[in-house]
Amino acid sequence: xxxxxxxxxxxxxxxxxxxxxxxxxxxxxxxxxxxxxxxxxxxxxxxxxxxxxxxxxxxxxxxxxxxxxxxxxxxxxxxxxxxxxxxxxxxxxxxxxxxxxxxxxxxxxxxxxxxxxxxxxxxxxxxxxxxxxxxxxxxxxxxxxxxxxxxxxxxxxxxxxxxxxxxxxxxxxxxxxxxxxxxxxxxxxxxxxxxxxxxxxxxxxxxxxxxxxxxxxxxxxxxxxxxxxxxxxxxxxxxxxxxxxxxxxxxxxxxxxxxxxxxxxxxxxxxxxxxxxxxxxxxxxxxxxxxxxxxxxxxxxxxxxxxxxxxxxxxxxxxxxxxxxxxxxxxxxxxxxxxxxxxxxxxxxxxxxxxxxxxxxxxx
Amino acid sequence: xxxxxxxxxxxxxxxxxxxxxxxxxxxxxxxxxxxxxxxxxxxxxxxxxxxxxxxxxxxxxxxxxxxxxxxxxxxxxxxxxxxxxxxxxxxxxxxxxxxxxxxxxxxxxxxxxxxxxxxxxxxxxxxxxxxxxxxxxxxxxxxxxxxxxxxxxxxxxxxxxxxxx
Numbered sequence: 198x199x200x201x202x203x204x205x206x207x208x209x210x211x212x213x214x215x216x217x218x219x220x221x222x223x224x225x226x227x228x229x230x231x232x233x234x235x236x237x238x239x240x241x242x243x244x245x246x247x248x249x250x251x252x253x254x255x256x257x258x259x260x261x262x263x264x265x266x267x268x269x270x271x272x273x274x275x276x277x278x279x280x281x282x283x284x285x286x287x288x289x290x291x292x293x294x295x296x297x298x299x300x301x302x303x304x305x306x307x308x309x310x311x312x313x314x315x316x317x318x319x320x321x322x323x324x325x326x327x328x329x330x331x332x333x334x335x336x337x338x339x340x341x342x343x344x345x346x347x348x349x350x351x352x353x354x355x356x357x358x359x360x361x362x363x364x365x366x367x368x369x370x371x372x373x374x375x376x377x378x379x380x381x382x383x384x385x386x387x388x389x390x391x392x393x394x395x396x397x398x399x400x401x402x403x404x405x406x407x408x409x410x411x412x413x414x415x416x417x418x419x420x421x422x423x424x425x426x427x428x429x430x431x432x433x434x435x436x437x438x439x440x441x442x443x444x445x446x447x448x449x450x451x452x453x454x455x456x457x458x459x460x461x462x463x464x465x466x467x468x469x470x471x472x473x474x475x476x477x478x479x480x481x482x483x484x485x486x487x488x489x490x491x492x493x494x495x496x497x498x499x500x501x502x503x504x505x506x507x508x509x510x511x512x513x514x515x516x517x518x519x520x521x522x523x524x525x526x527x528x529x530x531x532x533x534x535x536x537x538x539x540x541x542x543x544x545x546x547x548x549x550x551x552x553x554x555x556x557x558x559x560x561x
Numbered sequence: 562x563x564x565x566x567x568x569x570x571x572x573x574x575x576x577x578x579x580x581x582x583x584x585x586x587x588x589x590x591x592x593x594x595x596x597x598x599x600x601x602x603x604x605x606x607x608x609x610x611x612x613x614x615x616x617x618x619x620x621x622x623x624x625x626x627x628x629x630x631x632x633x634x635x636x637x638x639x640x641x642x643x644x645x646x647x648x649x650x651x652x653x654x655x656x657x658x659x660x661x662x663x664x665x666x667x668x669x670x671x672x673x674x675x676x677x678x679x680x681x682x683x684x685x686x687x688x689x690x691x692x693x694x695x696x697x698x699x700x701x702x703x704x705x706x707x708x709x710x711x712x713x714x715x716x717x718x719x720x721x722x723x724x725x726x
Contacts, residue, residue, distance in 0.1 A: 258611045266607035274600040288640070295647050296577065302654065303570070306562075347593040359585045363578060370574045377567050391658045401655060405714045408648070412707050419684075419703070427633075431626040434603075438610045438618050474644065481651040 208489050208550050212311040213318030214304040215551055218489065220322040221297025222544040225479070226537060228290030228329065233533040235283050241526065244464075247276045248457045251437060255449050259441035275336075282335045290329040291475065293362065295482055297325060300369055302485055307369055308376035317365050324361035331355035396494075396501045397484040403505050404480030411473035418466060426463050433459065462519055469516035476508035476536070483543060490546030491553055500542040507535030562657070565666030569653030572674045573646045579678075580642030587635055595635075599628040631688040638685035645677035645706070652713055659716040669712055676705030 208215050254269035300321065304314060334351035343349045348356075391397060436452035483504070490497055514529035562570075606621035652673065659666055683699025 254607045258607055261611050261613070263608040263611040266611045267604040270600065270604040270607050274596075274604075278596070292643055292647070299647060299650050303650075347597060348589070352588065352593070356585055356588050359581060359588070363581045363585060366574065366578050366581065370571065370578065373574065374571060377562065377571070391655050401717070405710075405717065409707075409710055409714060412710055416703050416707060419699075427626075427630065431622065434606075434625070435619060435622050438606045438622055439615050442610045442613060442615065442618075478644065478648055478651065481648075481655070485651075485654055 208547070208554050210551065210555065211315055212304060213314040213316075214301050216315070216318045216322060217297045217301035217304070218486070218547060219544070219551070220318075220325070221294045221299075221301060222540065222547065224290050224294030224297060224325055224329075226294075226540055226544065228287050228294060229533060229537045229540070231283075231290065231329075232287040233530055233537065235287060236526070236533070237530055239283060240280070241523070243276055243280050244457075244461070247273055247280075248453065248460075250276060251456070252450075252453055255437050255441045255453060258438065259444075259446055259449070261442075279336045282332055286329045286333040289332055290325075293325040293328065295478060296362075296366070297321065298482055298486065300366075303369065303373060306376045307372035308379065309368075309372045314372075317368055320361055321365040324358040324365070328355050328358040328362070331358060392485065392488045394487050394494075394497075396497045397487045399498075399501055399505070400480045400484035400487070403508075404477045404484060407473055407477030407480060407508065411470060411477055414473060415470045418470060422466070426459065430456065430459055430463075458519075465515055465518045469512045472512040472515060476512070479536075479540075480504070480508065483540075486543065486547070489550050490543050491550035492542070492546040496542070497546070500539045503535050503542075504539035507532045507539065511536065563663050563666055565659075565661075565663065565668075565670040566653045566656040568667060568670040568674065569649045569656060572670070573649030573651075573653060573677075575646070576649060576674070576677055577643055577646030580639055580644075580646055580681075583642065584639040587639060591635065592632075595628055595632050599625055599632065602628060627688070634684050634687055638681040641681040641684070642677070645681070649673060649677055652710075655717060658719075659713070660719055661716045666716070669709055669716070672705050673709040673713070676702045676707075676709055678702070680706055 208218065210216075250269050250273035254266045254273070257263075257265035257269055300318075307314060309317070331351050331354040335349060335355070338349050338351040340346075340349045343353075345353075391401065433452045433456040437449055437456060440446070440449035440452060483501075487497060487501075490500075492500070510532035511529050514525045514532060518525040518529070602621045602625040606618045606625060609615075609618035609621060653670070656666055656670075661669065679698045680702025683695045683697070683702055686695035686698065689695070
């Protein structure tokens with residue numbers, strides 16, 4: 198039996214499927230690339246500056262300078278916002294990319310006309326391209342010229358694009374329900390099966406294992422560690438705030454060191470959990486994409502191996518960053534690059550499939 | 562398409578929408594205010610400690626802890642609803658190959674849907690002093706998710722082990 202893209206509905210242009218698939222992969226790649234650059238150039242220096250600000254605040258408390266203490270905390274707040282918005286931009290680009298590719302795979306079941314589906318895809322992709330850069334800009338734009346006391350223009354752009362994405366997804370859900378259960382269901386002739394390609398099976402197996410590992414890890418973390426971390430963190434902050442004024446500067450420094458270690462430990466554990474699950478999701482998603490990757494089977498298999506290796510190494514390296522420091526960080530960045538290269542190769546295959554479809558005089 | 566697949570795909574998309582809608586509401590009405598309050602309470606704690614008012618400084622640290630507790634859980638609910646929704650859709654895609662009968666697959670889909678909805682909801686309710694209710698939701702939700710995923714993987718084992726063509 199032939200398991201080319203045609204078996205799974207093909208990749209015609211003009212009905213939103215191809216645009217969502219290519220746009221989604223580009224969003225995933227942009228999110229990953231940004232995450233790698235962020236990890237190399239911003240994450241570690243920023244963490245050191247955050248602890249530096251807290252140290253300055255504790256020093257100001259020791260010398261009885263309330264204004265300087267509050268000022269140091271304001272600086273720390275800015276650094277935390279800088280880190281938070283970059284993590285958010287990275288995560289939102291990835292998740293929107295996943296959603297775009299999922300919507301592409303669902304298009305044969307959405308009972309709207311080709312034109313409507315293309316129109317929805319354009320709106321989705323336009324909003325998805327605006328949202329992550331807007332989140333990124335929140336730290337830099339701040340509240341400049343904003344009519345609101347708490348929310349700046351960059352946040353408003355991100356929220357508006359989020360609203361568009363919600364409306365488009367709602368329209369896709371309505372089309373899907375109409376296609377599956379409503380009076381238009383007779384129009385939907387596509388079937389949904391797992392591609393019978395070895396690469397798809399490998400990705401499905403690997404993705405499921407990663408998700409199981411990520412779920413169990415997350416459950417252990419949430420059940421046994423989260424509350425302990427939070428209690429320890431608050432205790433250390435109490436000590437950092439009160440010890441300098443009591444003249445216990447050595448104890449305050451020890452509390453600061455422990456607080457920094459705690460932040461690192463907690464951050465790396467959460468990042469490991471998040472990356473295990475992200476790569477599990479990515480592997481499942483790419484399992485269904487393989488029929489549209491128009492490459493020779495041996496090359497499809499090679500890129501799947503590169504992706505699986507990178508996706509295995511990265512969370513392990515992130516989890517061991519507290520023990521092996523920057524070496525583990527470097528390994529994690531290289532593993533991230535392996536995943537990026539593999540997904541880029543698959544995108545190249547999808548583009549080739551589009552060209553093959555058009556050259557063969559396919560619909561659209 | 563099997564009923565279990567339909568439930569997972571439509572339910573997953575609905576859950577993703579819930580996650581996005583909660584995220585939008587949260588970003589507009591709560592997030593910036595909570596982050597501002599967190600920063601202000603920590604700055605106030607430092608200022609009060611510098612002025613020698615330790616009792617008031619500790620109260621400000623407690624307020625910071627409460628804001629942080631709420632913030633972490635709200636962000637958790639937003640991100641988990643969104644990601645679990647996407648996961649359910651993908652599990653629905655693969656459901657055609659499952660070894661389970663149609664009724665068993667539909668029951669498994671309901672179990673996963675309950676888990677994916679209840680776990681983030683329980684975590685989100687923790688700061689609202691919902692006590693037992695929040696714990697029941699989050700623990701039962703997490704258990705349903707993990708059990709459901711293991712059962713789903715077991716049902717799919719023959720398909721992943723196939724040699725393909």
